[in-house]
Amino acid sequence: MRKIRNAQTSIFEQYSNHEYGVRLRKLSEILDRHPEILELIAADLIDTSVAAVGRTGLSAESVLRCLLLRQQLRLSYEQLAFHLSDSVTYRTFARLPAHLSPSRSWLQSTIRSIKPETLAQAHQVFTKSLVDGGTASRDKLRIDRL
Numbered sequence: 001m002r003k004i005r006n007a008q009t010s011i012f013e014q015y016s017n018h019e020y021g022v023r024l025r026k027l028s029e030i031l032d033r034h035p036e037i038l039e040l041i042a043a044d045l046i047d048t049s050v051a052a053v054g055r056t057g058l059s060a061e062s063v064l065r066c067l068l069l070r071q072q073l074r075l076s077y078e079q080l081a082f083h084l085s086d087s088v089t090y091r092t093f094a095r096l097p098a099h100l101s102p103s104r105s106w107l108q109s110t111i112r113s114i115k116p117e118t119l120a121q122a123h124q125v126f127t128k129s130l131v132d133g134g135t136a137s138r139d140k141l142r143i144d145r146l
Helices: 019-032 036-045 060-073 077-086 088-094 104-112 116-132
Strands: none
Touching: 019 060, 019 088, 036 060, 036 116, 060 077, 060 088, 060 104, 077 088, 077 104
16 A cells, blocks of 8 residues: 655665755755645555555655656656656655666656646645745746746
């Protein structure tokens, strides 16, 4: 049975002091303040019709964080699998257990099981929070790509 959230962060959690590591730490803190987003993601990942037996898999939280890393870095699934196995900062951000390095095929099938509508809802929750908190403004819009 897949969990929604990791119950406890690792005592070995470590972010690089590099600019990108600092940004990932800040993003992680923002995500931690919005567990309601995980409920949306978990609805697509957790099949309640299946008995809770066997391996648990990664939590919905870890899957979402892997998806965010992939988008932030503009990586293929193969590249994402490599970076998650190689980088302490990326593993920390994704909250991966020490013994687990997800494969390309696992990342692809799991991340793709999240519906576009779910991602749109999560984006709305996240954006509303940022605007309400004063972190983002509706006055300016940045578009990196179309």
